[in-house]
Amino acid sequence: MVHKVLTGIPVATGIAIGKAFFVNRNHKAHLPRQTVSAAQVPAEVERLHQAFADVGSELTAIREQVPAELKEYGLLIDTHLLMLRDPKLSGAAEEHVRTLGLNAAWALEKAVADQEAVFGAIHDPYIRERMQDVRVVADKVQAKLIGAETDLASMSGRAIIMAHDLTPADTVELQVDKIMGFATVRGGKTSHTGIMARSLGIPALVGVDRLEDVVHDGDLVVLDGLSGKIVVNPSESELEDYNERAAFFEDYTRKIKRHCHLPAETFDGSRVQVMANIELVEEVASVIDNGGEGVGLYRTEYAYLNRTDLPDEEELAEKYIDLAAIMNPRKVVFRTLDLGADKFIAAFGELGEANPAMGLRAIRFCLKNPQLFKTQLRAILRASPFGNVSLMFPMISGVKEVRQAKAWLAQAKAELRREGVEYDPDMPVGIMIELPAAVMIAEYLAHEVDFFSIGTNDLIQYSIGVDRTNHHVSYLYQPLHPATLRSIKLVVDAAHQAGIEVSLCGEVASDPFCVPILLGMGIDSISLTPQAIPGIKRIIRQTNMHDCRKLLRDVLECRTVSRINNLVMDNIFKHFPDEVTFFTSLLENDEAPS
Amino acid sequence: MTEDMQTTDQEQDFASVRVVVRGEHGLHARPAGKLAQRAQSFRSEIYLLAGENRADAKSILDVLTLAAGPGEVVQILARGEDAGEALDSLKTLFERNLED
Structure with a gap:
C-alpha cells in the first residue's frame, strides 16, 4: 500500500472518506471472443436479451431517482433507454449470434461497430457524436454479459468516483445516493463534474495529475474538497484527523446554512x-x-x-x-x-x-x-x-x-x-470593469451607464500581466496586490461620485x-x-x-x-x-x- | 440504417404526408427520441424518408442516422390499421417543433 498525497482543483467543497471506484477504465481488452455451437445459440440469445433487460431495469431505477432540477440528465437517460430498447441494436446482435455463431458479447461488439460505421459517415457532427451514447449503453450491456465489475451500476457500496474525465453522459447514470465524491484528471473550474457535485452537495476535485497511476480500485482515500487534496491509503492518525475535520465541517455548514x-x-x-x-x-x-x-x-x-x-x-x-x-x-x-x-x-x-x-x-x-x-x-x-x-x-x-x-x-x-x-x-x-484601461477612466465610464461590476479575475490577470494557468508565473497572480486594491478603490469611488452602484x-x-x-x-x-x-x-x-x-x-x-x-x-x-x-x-x- | 426503397407497388400501400424539420438542430437526440417514442405507440409500420434515405420511425438509431437537418423536407409513410392516426400524430409533433 502506497501512501500518497495528490492535489487538484477543488470544484465542490466537503470531505469524503471512502473507497475509490474507477469508471471508464477500458475493459474491452477482456472481451471474450468465442463462437457458440448451434445447440448453444438459443441459450446465448436468451443471455443477450436478459443482459439488455437487466440494464433496462437498472437505468429505469436510476431515472426515477434523478432529482427534478437535473432535468437535462433525466432526458439523457431517456435517450439511453430508447437506444437500449431499440431493436436495431439488440436485433443486430441477435442476428450475429444466430448466423455467425458469435458469443453474445462479441456479437454486440460487432453490432456497435456496424452502427459506428453508419454514424461515422454522417456529416452533422452533433448527430455523429451521439454514437458516444450508443457506446455508453452497449458498454453497460457488455459489462453485464462478461460479469465485469467495472460498471457503475455494479458498484456495490458507496464510493468516491474517479475517472480520467466524466462526460455528462457518464455522470448521468450514476446512482446518486452511492456517490461520495468525484475526482478526475481532466476538467477545469467550470466543468460539468463541478456543477453536478455541487448540486449533489458532495466534494469534487478536477485536474488531479497522476490520479490513474497512483490510485487503484478499492483504495481507501480521503477526498478533501476544501484544500484540494487526495490522501491515498491514509494512516490511522490521518484518518482520525480527517474524520474529525469532516464532522466539524458538516456542523459548520449546517450552522451557516440555517442563517x-x-x-x-x-x-x-x-x-x-x-x-x-x-x-x-x-x-x-x-x-x-x-x-x-x-x-x-x-x-x-x-x-x-x-x-x-x-x-x-x-x-x-x-x-x-x-x-x-x-x-x-x-x-x-x-x-x-x-x-x-x-x-x-x-x-x-x-x-x-x-x-x-x-x-x-x-x-x-x-x-x-x-x-x-x-x-x-x-x-x-x-x-x-x-x-x-x-x-x-x-x-x-x-x-x-x-x-x-x-x-x-x-x-x-x-x-x-x-x-x-x-x-x-x-x-x-452596466459594464464590467476588468481592464486596467477601464479602471483609469472609470469616472468617464460612470457617466455612460447605470452600474459597474468589477470582474476581479480578469482585472488581476490584465493588470499584473499574468496568466494564472501558467505555472511558471502563476505565483504572481495576487488578488490583494496593491495595484488590485487601488484599482478597486478607484472604481468604487468613481462610481459613488457619479451616483451609480x-x-x-x-x-x-x-x-x-x-x-x-x-x-x-x-x-x-x-x-x-x-x-x-x-x-x-x-x-x-x-x-x-x-x-x-x-x-x-x-x-x-x-x-x-x-x-x-x-x-x-x-x-x-x-x-x-x-x-x-x-x-x-x-x-x-x-x-x-x- | 436505411434500407433500400422497397418496390413502388408496395410503396403505394402507404399513406404519406410531408413535413419540414423545425428547430435549429434538426433531428438530433431528443427530437429523434421523442419521434421514435411516439411512433412506437402505433401498430402501423412507419418510415421516414429524407432525400435518398429511409428510416424506421420506431428506431431512435435509425431516425438519428437519417441526420435530417433543419429546414429539410421529410416524408412520413405509414401502413396499417392506425396509419391515418399515426400520420396525424407525427405530423403534429413535427409542426409543434420537436425540441420542446
Missing part, C-alpha cells in the same frame, strides 16, 4: 447585497436555497457552446424569460456574450489569433458580429418585463465601445417597439479572507458562486464596518503583497477561527518557485 436567509448586514447596520454567479438556469434552485438575493452575474455563454450552429432569439428568450420570472422580484444581471472567436470555429471560421486573451473576444466580438449581438440583446429585452432584469457588457476598454454597444441596444429596442413586443424601457445597463464578481468575493476589505471599500453588492453564499453572509453579519474601514486603511499603506496578506490573515484569525480551519484562501505568498 443564510438573513440579510447580509454588519453589526453596525451596513447592508451589502449578496448575489450569485450562475451559468445554467437550473442553478436558480441553489441560489435561493443558499440565500442568494439575486443573480449578480448570469454567464450567457453556455447556450452557445458544444454546438455547431448559433441559438436563435426564440431559444434564448425562452430561457431568459424563465430565469427572470423565477427570480422575480430578485434581480438578474445578464452579461452579454463573453466568448472569444476561438470558441466559434464552426460558425465563424478560425482566426488563428496569436494571443486570444487580448484578441477578438467578448464585446469586441459582439460588435464585430452585430447580428449575433442583436439577437441576444433582443432576447434579453424580451425577458425584461418578466422580472427585475439588468444587462451588462463585458471587457469594455473605452467610452466609445460603451456607446456603440448601447447604440445596438437602442436599435434592438426600436425594432421591438415597431413589432409591438413588450420590453422594459428602463432596464438598467458598483458590484464585484470574481473569486475574491467568495474568499472569506478578502471580503472584509471589499466591505471597507464600500462595495454595494458582491456576486459569488451560490454554494459560498452562506459562509460569506456569516462573515458579513459578524463584522462591523468600522473595523473593515480600518483594515482597508492599513492595507492600503502596505507596499508588498506579503505584508497585506499577513494583515488580512491576522484579521481573520482573530475574528473567524472556523473559516481559517475550513477554507483555503486565494492568498498565497508571492515567492517565485525556486
Whole structure:
C-alpha cells in the first residue's frame, strides 16, 4: 500500500472518506471472443436479451431517482433507454449470434461497430457524436454479459468516483445516493463534474495529475474538497484527523446554512447585497436555497457552446424569460456574450489569433458580429418585463465601445417597439470593469451607464500581466496586490461620485479572507458562486464596518503583497477561527518557485 | 440504417404526408427520441424518408442516422390499421417543433 498525497482543483467543497471506484477504465481488452455451437445459440440469445433487460431495469431505477432540477440528465437517460430498447441494436446482435455463431458479447461488439460505421459517415457532427451514447449503453450491456465489475451500476457500496474525465453522459447514470465524491484528471473550474457535485452537495476535485497511476480500485482515500487534496491509503492518525475535520465541517455548514436567509448586514447596520454567479438556469434552485438575493452575474455563454450552429432569439428568450420570472422580484444581471472567436470555429471560421486573451473576444466580438449581438440583446429585452432584469457588457476598454454597444441596444429596442413586443424601457445597463484601461477612466465610464461590476479575475490577470494557468508565473497572480486594491478603490469611488452602484464578481468575493476589505471599500453588492453564499453572509453579519474601514486603511499603506496578506490573515484569525480551519484562501505568498 | 426503397407497388400501400424539420438542430437526440417514442405507440409500420434515405420511425438509431437537418423536407409513410392516426400524430409533433 502506497501512501500518497495528490492535489487538484477543488470544484465542490466537503470531505469524503471512502473507497475509490474507477469508471471508464477500458475493459474491452477482456472481451471474450468465442463462437457458440448451434445447440448453444438459443441459450446465448436468451443471455443477450436478459443482459439488455437487466440494464433496462437498472437505468429505469436510476431515472426515477434523478432529482427534478437535473432535468437535462433525466432526458439523457431517456435517450439511453430508447437506444437500449431499440431493436436495431439488440436485433443486430441477435442476428450475429444466430448466423455467425458469435458469443453474445462479441456479437454486440460487432453490432456497435456496424452502427459506428453508419454514424461515422454522417456529416452533422452533433448527430455523429451521439454514437458516444450508443457506446455508453452497449458498454453497460457488455459489462453485464462478461460479469465485469467495472460498471457503475455494479458498484456495490458507496464510493468516491474517479475517472480520467466524466462526460455528462457518464455522470448521468450514476446512482446518486452511492456517490461520495468525484475526482478526475481532466476538467477545469467550470466543468460539468463541478456543477453536478455541487448540486449533489458532495466534494469534487478536477485536474488531479497522476490520479490513474497512483490510485487503484478499492483504495481507501480521503477526498478533501476544501484544500484540494487526495490522501491515498491514509494512516490511522490521518484518518482520525480527517474524520474529525469532516464532522466539524458538516456542523459548520449546517450552522451557516440555517442563517443564510438573513440579510447580509454588519453589526453596525451596513447592508451589502449578496448575489450569485450562475451559468445554467437550473442553478436558480441553489441560489435561493443558499440565500442568494439575486443573480449578480448570469454567464450567457453556455447556450452557445458544444454546438455547431448559433441559438436563435426564440431559444434564448425562452430561457431568459424563465430565469427572470423565477427570480422575480430578485434581480438578474445578464452579461452579454463573453466568448472569444476561438470558441466559434464552426460558425465563424478560425482566426488563428496569436494571443486570444487580448484578441477578438467578448464585446469586441459582439460588435464585430452585430447580428449575433442583436439577437441576444433582443432576447434579453424580451425577458425584461418578466422580472427585475439588468444587462451588462463585458471587457469594455473605452467610452466609445460603451456607446456603440448601447447604440445596438437602442436599435434592438426600436425594432421591438415597431413589432409591438413588450420590453422594459428602463432596464438598467452596466459594464464590467476588468481592464486596467477601464479602471483609469472609470469616472468617464460612470457617466455612460447605470452600474459597474468589477470582474476581479480578469482585472488581476490584465493588470499584473499574468496568466494564472501558467505555472511558471502563476505565483504572481495576487488578488490583494496593491495595484488590485487601488484599482478597486478607484472604481468604487468613481462610481459613488457619479451616483451609480458598483458590484464585484470574481473569486475574491467568495474568499472569506478578502471580503472584509471589499466591505471597507464600500462595495454595494458582491456576486459569488451560490454554494459560498452562506459562509460569506456569516462573515458579513459578524463584522462591523468600522473595523473593515480600518483594515482597508492599513492595507492600503502596505507596499508588498506579503505584508497585506499577513494583515488580512491576522484579521481573520482573530475574528473567524472556523473559516481559517475550513477554507483555503486565494492568498498565497508571492515567492517565485525556486 | 436505411434500407433500400422497397418496390413502388408496395410503396403505394402507404399513406404519406410531408413535413419540414423545425428547430435549429434538426433531428438530433431528443427530437429523434421523442419521434421514435411516439411512433412506437402505433401498430402501423412507419418510415421516414429524407432525400435518398429511409428510416424506421420506431428506431431512435435509425431516425438519428437519417441526420435530417433543419429546414429539410421529410416524408412520413405509414401502413396499417392506425396509419391515418399515426400520420396525424407525427405530423403534429413535427409542426409543434420537436425540441420542446
